[in-house]
Amino acid sequence: MPLKRLSVTGVRNLHPVTLQPSPRINIISGANGSGKTSLLEAIHILGLARSFRSTRLQPVIQHGLDACTVFAEMVLHSGVSCSIGITRSKQADYLIRMDGQTVRSAAQLAETLPLQLINPDSFRLLEGAPKQRRQYLDWGVFHVEHQFLPVWQRLQKSLKQRNSLLRRGRMQRSMLIPWESELIAAGEQVDEFRRAYLSKLKPVFETILARLLPLDDLTLSYYRGWDKDKPLAQVLDDQFERDSQLGYTQSGPQRADLRLRIKGMNAVDILSRGQQKLVVCALKIAQGYLLRELRGSQESVFLVDDLPSELDEQHRRALCSLLEDLECQVFISCVDEQQLRDCWKNDTPLSMFHVEHGRIVQTD
Numbered sequence: 001m002p003l004k005r006l007s008v009t010g011v012r013n014l015h016p017v018t019l020q021p022s023p024r025i026n027i028i029s030g031a032n033g034s035g036k037t038s039l040l041e042a043i044h045i046l047g048l049a050r051s052f053r054s055t056r057l058q059p060v061i062q063h064g065l066d067a068c069t070v071f072a073e074m075v076l077h078s079g080v081s082c083s084i085g086i087t088r089s090k091q092a093d094y095l096i097r098m099d100g101q102t103v104r105s106a107a108q109l110a111e112t113l114p115l116q117l118i119n120p121d122s123f124r125l126l127e128g129a130p131k132q133r134r135q136y137l138d139w140g141v142f143h144v145e146h147q148f149l150p151v152w153q154r155l156q157k158s159l160k161q162r163n164s165l166l167r168r169g170r171m172q173r174s175m176l177i178p179w180e181s182e183l184i185a186a187g188e189q190v191d192e193f194r195r196a197y198l199s200k201l202k203p204v205f206e207t208i209l210a211r212l213l214p215l216d217d218l219t220l221s222y223y224r225g226w227d228k229d230k231p232l233a234q235v236l237d238d239q240f241e242r243d244s245q246l247g248y249t250q251s252g253p254q255r256a257d258l259r260l261r262i263k264g265m266n267a268v269d270i271l272s273r274g275q276q277k278l279v280v281c282a283l284k285i286a287q288g289y290l291l292r293e294l295r296g297s298q299e300s301v302f303l304v305d306d307l308p309s310e311l312d313e314q315h316r317r318a319l320c321s322l323l324e325d326l327e328c329q330v331f332i333s334c335v336d337e338q339q340l341r342d343c344w345k346n347d348t349p350l351s352m353f354h355v356e357h358g359r360i361v362q363t364d
């Protein structure tokens with residue numbers, strides 16, 4: 001859902017600003033260190049209550065200030081406006097407001113503003129730990145399956161309890177049973193949701209990827225986190241001794257992963273960095289297309305930081321055209337606006353912003 005007004009105060013080097021972004025393409029240009037990433041970071045905080053640059057929000061707050069605030073008005077698909085805002089002060093945790101009401105959970109922000117980030121670190125989705133790919137997968141499931149979050153929370157809780165009992169050392173097997181029943185019930189449901197989501201995502205991903213880079217041999221598959229031929233109950237039972245020694249649960253949906261392979265080998269070991277980035281872009285954009293297909297409206301907001309880096313002109317244009325055809329709101333940054341200015345069709349609503357020493361000015 002597009003942001004129609006965005007106010008940012010106290011974020012990094014940015015001067016307080018209110019912008020009226022285009023519902024479609026927004027190009028943010030400026031020299032190194034001017035504040036482009038900071039603007040995208042502010043929108044990210046609004047959608048997820050956290051930064052993509054630092055694990056804590058404290059470094060995001062402008063030096064010498066006590067708090068940062070990001071506020072936006074957005075248009076829901078019913079056409080009604082809705083306001084969301086988040087304040088993070090140095091002393092307290094964050095305060096989230098939606099339509100004037102205080103909201104306790106950041107999940108509500110995420111649900112209202114499905115954000116996708118593509119930045120120079122994006123290739124890590126392929127290279128990094130399975131956790132990142134699980135988060136990617138769960139982002140998609142969360143946005144299309146409303147039952148997912150409560151079930152996922154039950155899974156986390158039962159897993160934490162089982163692990164903490166395992167760490168206590170010598171104990172009766174029976175003590176684990178109540179938590180295991182919960183773990184099995186929630187775990188199998190999480191697995192079902194993930195599997196169903198991935199089966200829908202796969203064909204969309206393949207179509208998107210074909211428009212970016214022809215990699216016919218690339219396969220995307222799902223590993224559920226435990227032996228595909230055994231029920232989870234049996235796996236937990238079989239591995240009890242070993243789990244007790246290790247002090248944690250070795251197998252289960254907390255170990256799920258997405259596997260990208262080319263001719264049976266890990267794609268990350270074969271693809272160039274630019275290619276890895278394009279595969280990741282295809283994965284993320286595919287989620288946007290699928291969300292539109294399943295929810296019947298344009299929901300996602302894409303934050304694309306420093307797009308030109310490592311992509312040649314042909315691939316940059318292919319990527320812009322995919323984002324454009326998705327018809328969602330995009331905030332895309334670059335050092336030189338010429339690199340992105342003519343990548344769009346004439347009738348696509350486009351706004352240009354220039355950032356200089358933290359001051360953002362709309363130029364077109």
Ligand SMILES: Nc1ncnc2c1ncn2[C@@H]1O[C@H](COP(=O)(O)OP(=O)(O)OP(=O)(O)O)[C@@H](O)[C@H]1O
Nearest residue numbers: 012013032033034035036037038059060061062063
């Ligand atoms: N808490 C803070 N308070 C004030 N300024 C900060 C804070 N944190 C970072 N900065 C400064 O904010 C500036 C903007 O950084 P930002 O990463 O947004 O720039 P950028 O335009 O994305 O640059 P690049 O093109 O190099 O990616 C930097 O000069 C940085 O030193």
Ligand SMILES: [Mg+2]
Nearest residue numbers: 036037038306
């Ligand atoms: Mg930057």
